[in-house]
Structure formats: C-alpha cells, structure tokens
Amino acid sequence: xxxxxxxxxxxxxxxxxxxxxxxxxxxxxxxxxxxxxxxxxxxxxxxxxxxxxxxxxxxxxxxxxxxxxxxxxxxxxxxxxxxxxxxxxxxxxxxxxxxxxxxxxxxxx
Amino acid sequence: xxxxxxxxxxxxxxxxxxxxxxxxxxxxxxxxxxxxxxxxxxxxxxxxxxxxxxxxxxxxxxxxxxxxxxxxxxxxxxxxxxxxxxxxxxxxxxxxxxxxxxxxxxxxxxxx
Numbered sequence: 631x632x633x634x635x636x637x638x639x640x641x642x643x644x645x646x647x648x649x650x651x652x653x654x655x656x657x658x659x660x661x662x663x664x665x666x667x668x669x670x671x672x673x674x675x676x677x678x679x680x681x682x683x684x685x686x687x688x689x690x691x692x693x694x695x696x697x698x699x700x701x702x703x704x705x706x707x708x709x710x711x712x713x714x715x716x717x718x719x720x721x722x723x724x725x726x727x728x729x730x731x732x733x734x735x736x737x738x739x
Numbered sequence: 740x741x742x743x744x745x746x747x748x749x750x751x752x753x754x755x756x757x758x759x760x761x762x763x764x765x766x767x768x769x770x771x772x773x774x775x776x777x778x779x780x781x782x783x784x785x786x787x788x789x790x791x792x793x794x795x796x797x798x799x800x801x802x803x804x805x806x807x808x809x810x811x812x813x814x815x816x817x818x819x820x821x822x823x824x825x826x827x828x829x830x831x832x833x834x835x836x837x838x839x840x841x842x843x844x845x846x847x848x849x850x851x
Contacts, residue, residue, distance in 0.1 A: 634781075663840070671776075671827045673842035716781055726795055727772065727831075727840070729781035 633657050636717050636730035643737050649704040651733045653717030656698065664691050664702050665716040667732065673716070676702070707737045742766060743832050745843035752820050752850050760815040760846045762830035768841070769834060770794070771813040773805060776827040776845070788813055820850045 634655045643649055653662070661680040667673045677684050677691040679700075684691050688707075693700040704711055717730040742765040752758050764771050770789045774782035784797035788807035802818040811832070817824055827847050831840040 665842070671829070671845035671847060673829060673831075673845070675839055675841060678839045718782075726784035726787065726797055727774075727782075729774075729783070731779075731781045 632731070633721075633728045634717055634719055634730040636715075636733050638733060639731065640734045641736070643707050643735070645708060645737055645739050647707050647737075649707050649711070649735065649737075651702045651715050651717075651735070653700045653702070653730055654698060655700075655717075655719050655728070657719060657721040657728065659695075659719045660722060661720065662693055662700050663718040663720075663727075664700070665718055667714040667716060669713075676715075704735075707735075709737045709739050712736050743830065743841050743843040745828075745830055745846050747846060748844065749847045750849070752848065754820055754822060754850055756820050757816065757818045758820060758848060760817075760828050760830075760848070762813045762815070762832075762843055764811045764813065764830075764832035765841045767834070768832035769811055770832065771807055771811065772831045772833070772840065773813070773815045774829040774831070775799070775824075776829060778826070782829055785815065817848075822850050824848065825850045 637652050664676045688705045690703040714732040716732045744763045746761045772787040773785040776782040786796040787794045791807045804816045806814045827845045829845045831842045833840040
C-alpha cells in the first residue's frame with residue numbers, strides 16, 4: 631500500500647462544476663502540500679497546510695491531521711484548471727517527500 | 740514563476756552514456772531535492788542536499804549522484820544510463836526545516 635493515496639485517479643468535469651480531490655496518508659507529518667502539474671511537467675505549489683483550511687481564489691484545501699486526510703476543492707471549475715493535482719507529504723524526521731500518484735483533472739467547456 | 744530553473748529542458752541519451760542535469764535554486768534557499776517522475780506516476784525522491792552535503796537519499800542506485808555548489812545550485816549525475824531512466828527529473832529548492840518547496844520545470848530525459 632502506498633504511503634500517500636489519492637482519489638480519484640482521473641476526473642472529468644464540466645466547466646462550472648465543484649471539484650473535490652482527496653488525499654489519505656499513512657505517515658506522520660507536520661504539513662501537507664498540494665501541487666499542480668501542467669502538461670510539460672512544471673510543478674506549482676498550491677498550498678502547504680498543517681491544520682484546518684486554506685483558501686486561495688477558487689481553490690480551497692482542508693486537512694484533518696488526526697484522520698490523516700486532506701481534500702482539495704475547486705469551485706466554479708474552468709478549463710484552465712485542467713492539470714494533474716498531486717498531494718505530497720514530508721514524513722516527520724525524514725528529509726524526503728512522499729508523493730501521491732496524482733489526480734488528472736480535465737475540465738470541459 | 741518560481742525562481743528555480745533547470746537545464747536542459749529536454750535531452751536524449753543512449754543507453755550506457757552518462758548525463759548531468761542542472762538546477763539553479765530559488766534565491767536564499769540552501770536545500771535542494773531531486774525527484775524522478777516516470778510517465779503517469781508521482782515523483783520519487785532521489786536525494787537531498789543541504790549546504791553542499793547529501794542530507795537524505797531515496798531508493799536509487801549509486802550511479803545516481805549529485806553535487807551542490809556554494810551558491811546552492813545543484814547537479815544530478817546519472818552514469819551508465821538505462822532505458823528505465825527515461826523520466827522527468829525535477830528539482831525543488833527550499834529552506835531547511837520542511838518549509839515550502841519551489842519546483843523547477845523539470846528536465847525530460849529520454850534514453851534510447
């Protein structure tokens with residue numbers, strides 16, 4: 631079992647729909663990262679959060695440290711949101727980062 | 740734009756050759772991590788450098804090696820390339836202590 635599990639693996643939505651991507655992890659962490667990867671490979675860090683909720687524009691990220699679960703929500707989705715969204719966690723007392731396999735989001739106009 | 744730049748952006752090598760990939764860190768960041776991302780998978784941690792010393796390593800063979808320079812830029816070297824080394828190689832810079840990491844655009848390596 632992977633240490634970081636994301637669901638769904640693929641997601642297709644119509645423009646304007648509310649999107650939820652989930653991440654569960656099994657290692658102890660102090661923070662969790664949500665990343666966005668566009669075709670071609672470039673990765674952008676969207677959020678780093680250790681508790682509660684963060685909001686940036688149409689993006690909202692929540693985390694429950696006790697349940698080892700995080701969600702990324704996109705409100706009023708737009709075709710430009712089409713990308714792979716990756717959940718990543720740096721385990722406690724470790725220097726690396728464990729990544730989920732990513733969720734490929736396609737938003738159709 | 741994150742301030743982390745990688746070069747080259749694309750590279751084709753032959754099996755058995757050696758390759759060097761480069762990463763310039765975000766200004767002020769003293770930690771750089773390298774990742775390998777195979778097609779359709781999440782990135783896998785290769786190693787991390789902090790102040791020119793290796794500070795952690797993932798499950799990669801010794802033919803994957805690295806360097807970090809006094810200006811905190813970094814190199815990833817891969818010897819005796821294998822077909823399975825074909826992947827996107829990403830570097831990320833940060834301040835030590837688990838702070839937010841900034842990723843480069845990646846180098847797409849194809850081994851033929």
